Amino acid sequence: MTVKETAEKAKDAVRSTYDSTKARAGETYERASAKAGEFYASARERTSSASHRAADAVEHNPLTAVVGGLGIGMLLGALLPRTRKENELLGPYGSKITGRAREAAEAARATGREKMDEYGFKQTAKDTAQKVIDDAKQVAAEAGKAAAKSAKGNEGASE
Incomplete structure (x- = not known):
C-alpha cells in the first residue's frame, strides 16, 4: 500500500466518522x-390554566381584586420618591400620608396573600415552577446522554 493510498484511506475514515457524528x-x-x-x-x-383561575377568582370576588389593586397602587406610590413640588404642597403632612399609605399597602398585601392561599394559587404556582424545573432537568439530562452516546459510538467507529 502506498503512502497516497494510506492517506486516502485515512481521509475516507475521517470523513465517514465526521458524517456519522454530524448525523x-x-x-x-x-x-x-x-x-x-x-x-x-x-x-x-x-x-x-392559572390565568383562567385568576380571572375566575376576580370575576367571583371583584371587591377583593379592587382592594388588591388599590393596595398595589398605594404601595407603589409610597415607594416612589417624592418630588420637590409634592414636598412644597404637602409639607409635614407628606410623611404622615406616606406612612399611612405604607401601612394600608401592607394590610392589602397581607389580605391579598391570604386570598391567594385561600384560592390555592400559591401552591399552584409552586407546583408549576417545580414542574418546569423538573422538565428542564430531564431535557438537559436526555440531551447529555444522547451526546455521550453519540460520542461513544464515534469512538467505536474509529477503532
Whole structure:
C-alpha cells in the first residue's frame, strides 16, 4: 500500500466518522428540540390554566381584586420618591400620608396573600415552577446522554 493510498484511506475514515457524528448530532438536536417544544407547550398550558383561575377568582370576588389593586397602587406610590413640588404642597403632612399609605399597602398585601392561599394559587404556582424545573432537568439530562452516546459510538467507529 502506498503512502497516497494510506492517506486516502485515512481521509475516507475521517470523513465517514465526521458524517456519522454530524448525523448523530442532528438527531440529538432534533430530539432535544422536540422535548423543549413539549416542555414549552406544557408550561404554556399550565400558565394559561392559572390565568383562567385568576380571572375566575376576580370575576367571583371583584371587591377583593379592587382592594388588591388599590393596595398595589398605594404601595407603589409610597415607594416612589417624592418630588420637590409634592414636598412644597404637602409639607409635614407628606410623611404622615406616606406612612399611612405604607401601612394600608401592607394590610392589602397581607389580605391579598391570604386570598391567594385561600384560592390555592400559591401552591399552584409552586407546583408549576417545580414542574418546569423538573422538565428542564430531564431535557438537559436526555440531551447529555444522547451526546455521550453519540460520542461513544464515534469512538467505536474509529477503532
